[in-house]
Amino acid sequence: MPEQNAERLQRIHVAALDEILGLAFPVLDDGFVRVVDYMGDDAAVVQAARVSYGEGTKKVSDDRGLIRYLLRHRHTTPFEMCEIKLHVRVPMDAWRQWIRHRTASVNETSTRYSIAIDRAQRTAPEQWRIQAANNRQGSDGELAPDAGAMLTQQEADLQDRIRAVYDERLEQGVAREQARKDLPLCTYTEAYWKIDLHNLLHFLALRMDSHAQQEIRDYATVIGDQIAARWVPITWEAFQDYRFGSLSLSRVERRILAEAGQGRRDEARAIADEAGWLKMSAKTGDLVRHRERAELETKAQELGITLPWQKD
Amino acid sequence: MPEQNAERLQRIHVAALDEILGLAFPVLDDGFVRVVDYMGDDAAVVQAARVSYGEGTKKVSDDRGLIRYLLRHRHTTPFEMCEIKLHVRVPMDAWRQWIRHRTASVNETSTRYSIAIDRAQRTAPEQWRIQAANNRQGSDGELAPDAGAMLTQQEADLQDRIRAVYDERLEQGVAREQARKDLPLCTYTEAYWKIDLHNLLHFLALRMDSHAQQEIRDYATVIGDQIAARWVPITWEAFQDYRFGSLSLSRVERRILAEAGQGRRDEARAIADEAGWLKMSAKTGDLVRHRERAELETKAQELGITLPWQKD
Amino acid sequence: MPEQNAERLQRIHVAALDEILGLAFPVLDDGFVRVVDYMGDDAAVVQAARVSYGEGTKKVSDDRGLIRYLLRHRHTTPFEMCEIKLHVRVPMDAWRQWIRHRTASVNETSTRYSIAIDRAQRTAPEQWRIQAANNRQGSDGELAPDAGAMLTQQEADLQDRIRAVYDERLEQGVAREQARKDLPLCTYTEAYWKIDLHNLLHFLALRMDSHAQQEIRDYATVIGDQIAARWVPITWEAFQDYRFGSLSLSRVERRILAEAGQGRRDEARAIADEAGWLKMSAKTGDLVRHRERAELETKAQELGITLPWQKD
């Protein structure tokens, strides 16, 4: 038996999370996310970090300051000390993106073992998104209502037809593992998904991002704003400040902005030129389109710095 | 610059694998597996193990003996020292099972970015498998030819219809990321898949197994018999002997077999009884069905040992 | 806000583990292991497995039977759904072996940041182990008491001297990160160590094994027998039965035992001969020593099977 005089612990509980334990936050037309269990909280991050630091920092930093310091300097292991387990219901095509994150533990409903969930995600008439012109993997605005209505009706008919074929195969005795093969990619599935806080934040940074596909972004937003915010409010705030709302300047960008910001316009121009950002089109006499230069111009504008190739 | 008098190395090449580099081994009706690159071979396993052992074993064991020793005793790190990269074309439903193995690196074709591959896996009339009665997640035999022919025709019509809807959505301007949502689960995708030898063997142990679904089993069999066998022939032989063809006896099974094998039938029976394996049905007067007892009976028969509750 | 009519959950608690939460189990002369927090229990394993199986098995298997089935057939993901966090104090040389397990999360005391723990593991006179003759990496018995007493005194003097040098360096203003460089490998360190149940069982299978070094084995035994046994008693029992107490027969061993067990001695001998296990020494006229044959002989004896090259 353990020593009698040792320090006794109480398990960490987060009242704000206990309140919503097991409740399903609806996502999309028939999906949900619910918290099954969790381990640790903001204090557990601090507790683990203090082991690394020994006694040394106990007085120096308060908890909030320490968490912000850890996140700002991209420390990771203390955030691994918290863990959360979710039960999700999600279309398989969004799930395909989801499980590319290899750092989670997963148990998913098997459609070999059981009949597939009788529900695929359906798109409302106003939800058909237009292919973006300037971003091959994005969308931009929605289709007109009447075009949308047609596609929605067509989708409903198609999904009904597919399900009928699936049911007929089962009736004919076809093995479930084979009968499912023509179900739509957006058929709903369910899973338990367990991940530590560090890897959850990484998942949310990518999937709450404006470049993520709308469907998985809806899930990520619920997990972030409804669940992480209740679970680890200090970490969540720090994540907003240092990761989600941060701006990164590359070495070249720093150098150009530094020269331009300090009024050395020629030096700034020389650096951009050397980087190949200032090629002129012989035809138009204008600067040739350049992705990195365009990104810098946006950043410079935000910081109130005029670049040497721009008009004041 | 490095020291001049240091030992110089040549890169490891495997002639038998170089011969098939880049060649596509066909799988299913339109899939393939091809080797893109690799690092290491049987000798690299030995080389890494000898670092662990220092100079000590150089004389003791020959390479083959060392590899077999490592695999028999479930050493893993020396096998991680070899790496292989494959290019695969595979239906998405098989791919779903494939990427549950989290220890590989993956780049998959994005159907957000590009139009989906215009091909879904099609099932020939004689390939429709019947749901197994005694195994909820397996299949057992094939449907009769005429039933199969009907399902095959129905599948072709359905897949054509789904593709037509997909194409129409694209024509209407729907974003690719959304248009794809009703494509069949068995739509082909392509990916680069990179994994180390230890984790590859684990993948093959699970996916070449008779309980794996036929489709992924077809891929695993090609990877094992055509690729791993050429790449690391000694490791592959040892894997057959110690993993794939091995038999495991649980503690209770060992105890029962030991007693029965040495003629102590009462002791053997007592152990099985205590484990709850010998309950009698009041109705039939026979032993109640028990999964673990049934498994033991199969093993005992193989070893020529008669169990005390069996007739000689 | 989540739906009102959704199923509500209570967090899982394990009374037997809550009782020892935070209490330090002593290990070695100055080490300990204590449970900081945990998530899940045996029921959580079942809960996750049932998601995979859908509704299908609810009636079929009771919880204990399902857990045993999962472990027997080496299912892994349901066991990943439980997590435990320990606080350990351990000599750095044992810790070196410990953190080779890459699947855990770790926060260790930094001796860059803080002064090193003023304690190295000391060996009692009766604890000096003799190098094993037949196993290069093991030990076998203990030194005689007087030899041990001398070594223990020598160790105490050495550790005192090393610590004095460390202290003097710090006094001279040397950076902690450098001053520590000559501290003994067995200096105690502390860490938080968090791991899921599947990977914990893998750790315990390796580190409770008789081939593990005594020091880490002492830690593993406490974690297994005192902590895992309280936390997940059904899983722990199944682990004993199917992993720790199991016996594995290779393909060749199976074939030889099957032939011998069924009385076909010539066939059994032929298989062993073909495998190269029956080479005769020209000098002695006896069988040449062969590691795999020796292993088989031990297994055959346990099962009461006489091998054809053995005397009845």
Add this chain to the structure above:
Amino acid sequence: MPEQNAERLQRIHVAALDEILGLAFPVLDDGFVRVVDYMGDDAAVVQAARVSYGEGTKKVSDDRGLIRYLLRHRHTTPFEMCEIKLHVRVPMDAWRQWIRHRTASVNETSTRYSIAIDRAQRTAPEQWRIQAANNRQGSDGELAPDAGAMLTQQEADLQDRIRAVYDERLEQGVAREQARKDLPLCTYTEAYWKIDLHNLLHFLALRMDSHAQQEIRDYATVIGDQIAARWVPITWEAFQDYRFGSLSLSRVERRILAEAGQGRRDEARAIADEAGWLKMSAKTGDLVRHRERAELETKAQELGITLPWQKD
């Protein structure tokens, strides 16, 4: 056999790396790093990315532009497609930091199996570093020569004494696994270390950083500047630009700099005040020291932006 008409591949070779294959780059007084083998190069990163993008980008981007785009936007999987294997000789205390990176494969010399390497890292008189005052885990400058000389002599005597005790234990028959326990933390060890390019870059970002301990930084610098630079020159250049030389602005920093840069000093001050960065000391009448404010001041100075609480 594979299809005859399939595309044939040649293995990727990097001439600049082949030239140094196996050669030992010396590090510290007796350590080294040498390349054992590798898989892939810059082109393999591009090749994998193009699979993701399908045919779409073939014309758009040249290879260099694509690699820079991938690294700038923190894409990771294409960089996982390259792998490198190193043989290193390194003091155990630096190795302890090294193997905290859990994404590599490792085979290390076992001092259970073999006698420990008869060499510990020795510190020259001019290499004793002074504990930093303003950074608990860093160093700052070196000790005076005479103090250094004394410590160096003391270290040599101590290491000789420790080794003599180790040798005597072995002579007495003590098991190697136990005899080693008082060897210094800086005893040299050797290992094979294999890692993919993405994780190597992450390792280098942390260990080439000015906050890393000098010893591991020496190793990382050799791996980066001598090996990675030869292996994947385009990726290495991009890494310098976007990771190593980059500057990150938090959400608050962005907002303050934007307001200040655009001349809205009051708004800038209000944001800093709300964040708690502008507390005044009642005693001195100056701003209280604040770590985040100090970091921002450094960044603002670089960009030529005057903050409202600073004098012009």
